[in-house]
Amino acid sequence: MAGAQIITGHVLCFTASPFEVPAAESARIEEAVLVRDGSVADVGTLDSLRQAAPEAEIHRFDKHLISPGFVDAHVHYPQTAIIASWGKRLLDWLEQYTFPEEMKFQDPDYARQIAVRYFDLTLANGTTTVASFCTSHPASVEAFFAEAQARGLRAVAGKTCMDCGAPKGLCDTAQSAYDDSKALIERWHGADRLSYAITPRFSPTSTPEQLEALGALWAAHPDCLMQTHLSEQKEEILKVVSLFPEARDYLDTYEAHGLLGARGLYGHAIHLEPRERARLAEVGASVIHCPTSNTFIGSGLFDLTARVADGIPVGLATDTGGGSSFSMLRTMAAAYEIAQLTGTALHPAQLWWLATAGSARALHMSDKIGTVAPGMEADLVAIELASTPGIAQRNARAENIWEAVFPTIMMGDDRAVKAVWVGGDKVLKLNAKGNG
Template identity: 70%
Template sequence: MADLLLGQTLAFAGDPFQVGPEAARHEPQGAVLVRDGQIAAVGQADSLRKAHPAAQIHDYGRALISAGFVDAHIHFPQTAIIASWGKRLIDWLNTYTFPEEMRFADPAYARAIAERTFDLTLANGTTTLCSYATIHPGSVDAFFAAAEARGLRALAGKTCMDRNAPEGLRDTAQSAHDDSRTLLERWHGRGRLSYVITPRFSPTSSPEQLEALGALWARYPDCLMQTHLSEQLDEIAWVRSLFPEARDYLDTYERFGLLGPNALYGHAIHLEPREKARLSEVGAAVVHCPTSNSFIGSGLFDMAGLASGGLRVGLATDTGGGSSFSMLRTMAAAYEIAQLRGQALHPAALWWLATCGSARALRLADRIGNLAPGMEADIAVIDLASTPAIAQRADRAESFWEALFPTIMMGDDRAIRAVWAGGRRVNLRATE
């Protein structure tokens, strides 16, 4: 039995940063046909109803049907400490993150937080997560098991650290390699799951560990590799003191084989010209984490400069350094940070970042992040009048983008009317 979802639809035929808002395809009376876990057709409601009279109808009225949001950089173990008062990055890690991650030595605790993370993110319309775990292999197992049970597309990896971290959160170069390989062979390519090789960042990995993980990546080059890059100026100074021979922060990864087309670098705020050139040359991706950048005081990401230059850019909440599980709030923060740089991001570009752009950063744009035949049926249905404040502003709109923008700027989980994952409707009441 096929399902036919009726409402406004929003899809993309290109990158708004390259071709402008006309890259978007908005259908005010649209429909999406879902069959066998995939999108079978996208078009006008009347046409698809006539062509598929036996399909089960799900009429969402004036709500917007979109690809589900793709969060390209989170730390699921930090779910419970989101919105903790802090100072700078290193203080925040030592005060909140590391003590919390110590608790993931308990498999039951890891399972509970993994379930809570998916409850919260699905309630916010996010259907794909790319997450850091902890050094504990059981944390990776917990995350993937929870995702698998829900039929979600998900990515994650064991976070590797062998220095500048508490005793209970340090592994070794050898154990980081061996644990990561075991987990990779267990989970990578299993259903909708992908393993990501995950050194936390250069300050917490010795040269020997970075070298070991570079060797692992060379053996499994189809995997992604994720880490952090140039988040704060004092962090960059720390990296410079730890790697005096490196040309720059990116070089601390590059010299150990941790730079390539499947690399994913979180933050990337304070990049040197050489770093920008090398990232673009090799086809790597960076991930913008705007609520985190403002919450921890990291700086202003150059979205227009990097995205317009052709670099693959994703968008992410960076839970729990980020201050919201909502990709709507994350879009709003991206808009605000761009404004501080004199860059006005169009609503089409913001929505693209949270869907197609993040999917492209994760090398999954052929499977998720858009409404198109053959794509996996991960879908979010958005109420564009979810609160009185949003409704009264949207009611005055003279265009679709003017109607959508208030939801981007003021929307939250109340705007999520329905979520479909792998062609099945998610029971959002279970996530409350």
């Protein structure tokens, strides 16, 4: 771990949710941040921090935004190699692309190879925490957590459980899903900066018996998260209705089996019924907005403003590889565009908050990550706000910090990411081949 260090720049410090206070008043900009022993020790002026820590090494990023590292609340790391596959909707996507690729993860060496590539790509894009589905193979979870642990990352993952509706080589059973997940929880949950999420893929690939078993496992380990998918596409919802005719709605297929709770993460949640919205809000469960995926495979337009008005916590995610980018900048841009189509122009502060503090809140980690404040873990990213000529010429006209940030949200990519710190350690920005 690096010694004391001071990072200068436009240090972004959220003080409130920009959905709950005027967006432009939700954060303040400080001149510098002091990092010590892997955590944020203080924020303030460079002079004051120098006086507090005269021994600190100084890293100058004076024209950059110093932000919390991005938090990607719903991903599929096993789909890294099939990102940007052409032309399918959800159920066909699974059959043609996803399931054949996930079969390869029974090979631990292949799982390790993809885990390395995945974290190379996410760190290069400034993402320091992800919540990932793995495959049904315990080796895929081992590979993910081992690589995240080696890099010192805060990360969430779980074995994807499915005992029907998938190729035989990917199917487990109700009992093996319980047993494998329990063993993985005991091995990884709470190890260093790692957390386990009990992970039924979605109702069409789990029998009621498996959902019941996973609900019992969650009840036995209530400090775990639980992640799944909900109401992503209309064809999917019709399939759920045919498979669970007794259910009141899609959410009820989880609720009836003990899989609805405050620590639940429900990916997509586009086509919700009024009862579902009310129950999600009532229990405090989070829904995860996956905008590039929702457009790429034609799922629909998530109404972020309406879900916030419902009182439902919302996180933001790439959903790679159904999502079409590893970049949370691109994901913010897509969220802005979709909100425009549903009648709202999201403020840049709202977009950035969703990709940091908002997703941290959805993952129940807002006491650890997502903001730059004393006591928080020092996962940070330095973002250049004039990383390309097109961005630079618009940035030059900015009259305030949010006008300066917005062109990078809309047009930025990994070229804007100039430095990343994980637990206070500066990590190399890697290119897509994994070379420094």
